[in-house]
Every structure is written in structure tokens, then in C-alpha cells.
Amino acid sequence: MTSEDKRLLSVDVKKRLLHEMLFARRFEERCYEAYVERKIGGFLHLYPGEEACAHGVLEAARVGHDYVITSYRDHVHAIKSGVDPKAVMAELFAKVTGCCKGLGGSMHIFGVEQRFMGGYALVGGPFPLAAGIAKGIQMKGGDEICICFLGDAANNQGTFHESLNMAKLWNLPVLYVCENNLYGIGTRIDRSTAVVDQYKRVSGYNIPSQQVDGQDVEVVYAAAAAAIDHVRGGNGPYFLELMTYRYRGHSMSDSNAYRAKDEERMWSKRDPIIMLRDRLIDDGQLTQETFKKTDDQILEHIEDEIIRFAEESPEPTMDLLQKYVLVENDPWVKGGAH
């Protein structure tokens, strides 16, 4: 499938997606700066270059209804799932107004109200969690699905195979989305993985799969829409592989020295935001000036609203330090409610 085949999105939706992806890009770039300024600590994994993946898939999902779960590279998935960007930034700033009150951090963004079930730091950890959420959906009989975003290198964990097997065995409504950015930290995929095309690896479990261009949000959307139909229709799991690229190092502590400059240059020509922008300009739906204006507005909004909110928010108080270790006042701990 090429982008020409599937132009399913209306102009308005495309414009909104462009706005959202640009926002995601600027948000992450601002995180980078804040990290350098030491406002953000810990490990920080950024998403620039991969925006079309989360946006294309979640545009096709029912956000707030379907469950979403992912890895440590989680800010953009959370925001597209409906978690307030201010609460995400405040979490990165370790403030009490953060979505996890400053107890989670960059790798652990949660928004359960939005059914964003979290970011997890152990590579491969979310595979079975997603299958379990799907099991819960199945037991309750709803039409939700669970969407699990993970990287390519995660597929070399045992949980990948364990979860695919169980998901198919029990016909669970789960969509596994592989964001194949060709690297697990500094190791290129062909140096870690016997079968480089990830979508082929699931055929042994009889799970339908597809590999598509993860840089074209329209292509991602179309493929995801079909995949989601499959899963929501009660046909069991689906595996969608999105070919993509991250612009920055794996995390802030990664110099990115292991990648050829040619390779980086090639991928930068397939930037998801620029491709959509140019398509809209070519179609006469957008001008360079309005795009520039939008960009300025986004930058201003991030600075004036989001960063300011995070900066001005208070730190968590000491009473939170031990508050959530165990669930408080659970009557059954004492041997029942009587």
C-alpha cells in the first residue's frame, strides 16, 4: 500500500493531525532543552521522527475507550490518548501536578481516566500486560480493544512470543504495534535479530500482520483502521509493523554515534510532518505562511502554558513518599470488613 492508495482522511483531519504532530515534535524538543537545563531528570527517551506512528494508529482508535499501553518512549502516546500535556510536562518536572504526582517520571506516564495504561521501563514488559487487559475486556464483553506500542528490539524478549501465543490461543482483542526504528539503543536490527522483517515473525502464531511505512500518517491510519476492525470484530490479535526512525539518540545519554550520517539524512527526507505539510500545500489546503504561524503559536503555547505550569507547580509533599506503596485502608488486610 502506498500513500496514494489510501487518502481516507478528510482535509480537516489531516490539518488537525499535522497540528498534533507538530505539537508533539515541539513538545519533545522542549523536553530536550529542559533536560539540558536540568529541569528534567532520569532517563528521557524522545519521539521526534516517529510521530506518524502514534498519531496514525490512535487516530484510527477510539481514544478514551480503547486501552493503550507502551514503553518508556511514552509522552506522545499519552498526549494523543488524551492525557493533558501540562500534566505530562509537570510529571517530567517531577511536580505534584504531574499525571503521576511526580512519582512516575518520563518512563512512567499514566492516564487511567483516558485509558492510557502506562509507560513501562522493562523492555518487553507490556506485551503480556496488554494481553491481560484484553482478557479483561473479553470477560466484560465490551467492544474495546487494547493497543500495545513497542519497539522492534523488544520482540527479542520471551514475553513477545509468550504473549502472541496466549493472545492467539485465547482470541484476545489486542493490537500489537511495532514501531520499528531499526535500532535497540545502539544495536542495528540486523545485528540483534535473525528475521529483520518483524511482521514475518508472528506468522508462526497464525496472527495476521502487515508492514507499512510508518512515516506517512495516512498510510499508518489506513493500516491501523483495518487492523483495528479486525481486532474489534472479534477476530483476535493483529500485529502491525511500522517502519520508522528516531532522530535523536536512544535517550539523552546516547550520543547516537553508531548511525551513518547518510542513513540519517535519508530518513530526514521522509519526515512525517514535512511530508504531510507538503501534501497539504500541494493540494492547496495550506500555505507555508499559515504553517509557520501555527508553529509559532505552538512554541508560544508550550512556553507560556505548559512549561510555565510545570515550572510553577509545587513539588510533591513528603506525605506522598509512602502513600501508594500499598493501597491504604484496605479492610481485607485486617481479615475482612467485620
Place this chain on the structure above:
Amino acid sequence: MATMMFWEAIRRALDEEMARDPMVICMGEDIGVAGGTYKATQGLYDKYGPERVMDTPISENGFTGLAIGASFVGVRPVVEIMSVNFAWLATDQIVNTAAKVHYMSGGQIKAPIVIRTPGGTAHQLGAQHSARMEKVFMGVAGLRVVTPSTPRQAYGLIKSAVRCEDPVLINEHELIYNLKGEVPDEEYFHPLEGSEIARQGKDVSLFGYNVSVHWCLQAAKKLADQHGIDAEVIDLYGLNPLDRAGIAESVSKTHRAVVVEEAEAPVGVGAEVMAILNEECFFEMDAPPARVSALNVPIPYNHTLEKAAIPNADDIVKAVLKLFGK
């Protein structure tokens, strides 16, 4: 009060909880059609069907993780890990996810999962089937650990664990599934925290948990019959958190303490109880506290060597006599 075997008490608790709440499910290897390695789920597959009594693939980390994910959205899974030795494979999901997700989500997600798993040395099962992992799990913040020594405790702890909002690991023992004991006829919920006095005494406190409670009781009888020493036996069924107050209370009365653990001494229940004694009743002690532990070795296959590696009632008697300078 009905008398029943340990495994029957577990099955009764699971059956009652499954009948009450359609979101309670059981998962594990061979627990369904086969009824469970120790029969703890016998008959439940026929009664509740394959969707609620799930025979899992041999994927410990996978199915434990799946159960944890299901618990995020309202399912109340009771996972049986066939043997605690295989729980090592699931420690990732137990420790990294179940124990931490409530905390790191700022209280947004709960993981009310129950993990039942038998640990301990049995009869010549060899090094890879004789693990005692309670010391590993009791050190994990966010994970409740309980370990029943009697059918009544097994029944009541499962009942409470299924309803508790925290992840609870129930450390059972291969050797006592056929142990008989009284279980109340009416529903009974055992507290998940605390300890029980298994035998009243005034001269020395013997701390045990799970099978070692039975060794302590045997030792207490010998001490009374042969040495005129009146030992109190404290059953530490709650390992995380440990019953700090209960431990201190007993020793404040007896002024002497021996901790008996089936596992190797380093970083174990004994070490932890002794630290508590240090902190809570150092000046109450008439003798330094002692511990009776397994040798720090992989468990050997040979029967004589295996027995030598694991403590017994006589070792406890000896340790107590030493405290009395005998």
C-alpha cells in the same frame, strides 16, 4: 468446624470466591482439566469453564504478566505458579510491574492479583526444585507476602487475598498439602498482616513460618517434656510486612528468641527478625537471639545430605539449650 486437608481448604476458598464474583479467575499450568498439581483447583474447571479456570502455556512471566494486566481492568486473577522455582521466571512481572504500578502511577492503577506458589524442600527434588523464595519476595515494597502453615490459614488468607486491592503472593509448601486441620464452617477471612501464637510459653520465643512452625511445635514439646523449658511458638504467617509489634511483644515476655527458617540464613527471615529484635527489644534480651537456618548450599539430591542441609526440631532444641547455657 470441619476437618480438611490443606489443599481442600485452598479449593474451598477458591470455589467460594469464584462463585461470589464472576471476575475471579484462576490461571496456571495444569490447573484446569488436570485439577492442579496439588489438587488445589480440582473440580473448578468443570464448574466454571475454561474462560475462568485457565490452563496456561508454560510461560510463567507471560501468564503472570497477563494476569497482572487483567487485574488493571477489574479482573481478580488467582495465579498458580506450579512451583516457586518457576516463579524466578516471573519475578520480572511480579516485582517490576505488580509491586510497583500502583506507586509509580501515583495511585491510578491497582494490581489486585493473587499468586499462589509452593516453595520449599520436599523429598529429593534436587537443586532446581527446592527453592525457598520467601526471602526474595518479602523484600519487595508493594508486594504482600503471606505464608500459611495450616488449612485454616490457607483458606482464610486466600479469601482475604482475593479481595485485597494489593498484589498478594501466597507462599505455600509442597510438603503440607495433605496436612489436616480444622477450618471454620462459616466464611472466614484471615488477616494478611500479623502473626499468631501457635503455642503459649514463657521461657523462649520460637519464630517460625509455614513448615518451620511445625518444627517449632515439635521442638517446643521436646523442650517441655525433656528439659522443662516452656517455649512460645510464634507463627509469622505475614512475611511482608512482618509483625514488628507481635515479635517484640512475645520477646518482651520471654526475653529469649530463636528464629527458624527453612531457607539459607543470608538476607532471610531470620536476619530480618533479628534486626527487629535489635531495634525493638535489645535491652529486654537475656541472651543474644539465635537463628536456625538451612545450610547455604544448593539443595543436594542425596537423601542424607538433603536432610542435613535443612533444619529440624532437634536443631531447634539444641539452639534453645545453648541460649540457656546448657
